[in-house]
Amino acid sequence: MREKILYGLGLVGMGLLAWNLYKIAFDLPHQANVAAYQIVYFHVPAAITAFTGFFVALVASGLYLATGALKYDAFAAGVTEVAVAFASVNLATGMIWARYAWGIWWAWDARLTSMLACWLIYAGYLILRRAIDEPTQRARLSAFLSIFGCVDVGFVYKSIEWFRTQHPAPVLSIRQGGGMGPGMESPIYWNWLAMLCIASLLVIVRMRQEDVSREIDSLRRMAHSY
C-alpha cells in the first residue's frame, strides 16, 4: 500500500512538473520572454515549499510536546530535513538568477541574509539532532529549536515586503504590493504543487528510515541488556 502511495506521488509530481515546464517554455504570454526570469518559477515555489515544511515541523513539534509520542518528533525531523533541501534549492537558484541579473553571485542585503540565517538555523537543528543520543532529550530540545526557528521563518517571509533592496519586491498577487501579468502567475503555484508532491515523497521515505533506525536502537538495547 505504501509503495503505491510513493509511486503515485512520484508520478503526480513528475507529471505536474513536465506539464509546467512545457507551459513555462512555450505557452506564457508575450511579456514573459525574458528567458532567465523563468528561474523564478523554481526559485519561489522552492521557498514556499521550504516555509511550508518548517511550519509543518512546528506543528509536529507541538504535537510531540503535547502528547509525548516520539513518532511526531520523527515526523518533524523528516519534514525539517526535506525543507532544508528545498531551502538550499531556493538559495542556489537565487544565486544563479543573481549572477544573471545583477552580475554578482550574492548580495548582503536584508532578504538574502535573513534567508541564509534561516537555512543556518535549521542546519543547526539537524546538527543538534546528531549530537544527542538519547531519544527523549533529542525530541524535547529539537522541539524547542523548531519553535524558535519558525518565528524566524516569519521574519524572512515578511522581510521581502519590508525591505527595499536588490531583491525584487513581492510579485505574487496574493501579497501586498505584488502582481505579475495575467496568466504568468499560475505556473508558480503549479510548480509549488509539484514540489509538495516530491517533498511528501521524500518525507515518507525519510520516515521509513526513522522507523528502521528506532527498531535498530531498541534491538541493540535488547541485545546489550543480557
Added chain:
Amino acid sequence: MTLLRQTLTIAGKDLRSELRTKEALNASLAFSVVIFLLFSFAFDPGNLNLDINEFSGGLLWLAFAFAAALSLNRSFARELQNDCLDALVASPATPGVLFLGKALANFTLLLAVEMISLAVFSVMYDVRIRPQFGSLLLVILMTTWAMTVIGTAFSALTVNLRMRELMLPILTYPFLIPPLMAAILLTTDLLAGMPIGGDNAIWVRVLVAFDVIFSLLAVVFIDIVLVG
C-alpha cells in the same frame, strides 16, 4: 511580588558569584580588546582613504557578539557542578523565573563589558560617541537584551550536551543575525552622527519586535529545556 523577588534573587546570586572572581568579566573584556587590535591589522590604519565610519558598527558588534559567547556559555554551565542545576530546577522558582534571573545577570555583565569596550573602541579608532549618545545607548540596550535572551535560552538548551562549547555558537549566531544586522546598521549611522529616522526606523522596529517576541517565547517555553 514573589516572582520579582525570586528573579532578583537568582540574578543577584549569579552577579555576586561572578563579581567575586571576575573571571568571565576580565576574559570578555580582554577578548574584545584583542579583537579591536586584530581588526586594526586587517585594515591599514595609515590609509587616509579608509573611512572608519563605513564599518564602525560592524566592528563594534562583532567584538560584542564574540565576547558575549564567552560569558553566555558559562551561564548554565557553572551550575553543573555539585548538581546545582537540579537544585535550582527543583526550587520553588518556576523555570521562567530561573531563566529571567539568569538573563538579567547576563545582561548586566554583558552591558558592563560593552560599555568599557565602547570607550576603548572610541579611543583606539578615534570615533566620537558623544553626539547621538542617547540613541546609541538605546540601540545597545535593545541588542544586548536580544543577545542575552537567545544566548541564555540556548545556554540552557546545550548545558547537558557533549559538545556544549561548539553547539552554543552554532545555534545562537544564526538567530542573532536579524538583531545584529539592525544594530550594525543603526550603530554605523549613529557613530557617523546621523540620527535615527526615515530609512533607519524600520531597523528599530525589527529590534523591538525581536526583543518582545523572543523574550515571551523564551519565558513561556523554557520549561521544555529546563525540566528535571
Added chain:
Amino acid sequence: MDPKEFQYVFAGLVAAWLILVIYAVSLGLRERRLRKELDRVRKMVEKR
C-alpha cells in the same frame, strides 16, 4: 531566447534538481546502511 540566457536557465534548473537528486541519493545510501545495520543487530539478538 538568446543562447547565453538559455545557459543560465539551464544552469538554474540543473542546480535545483541536482540538489534534490543528491539529497534523494543520500537518503538511499542511508537506507542501505540502516538495513545492513538492522540485519546485523537482528543476528546479534538471535544468537543469544
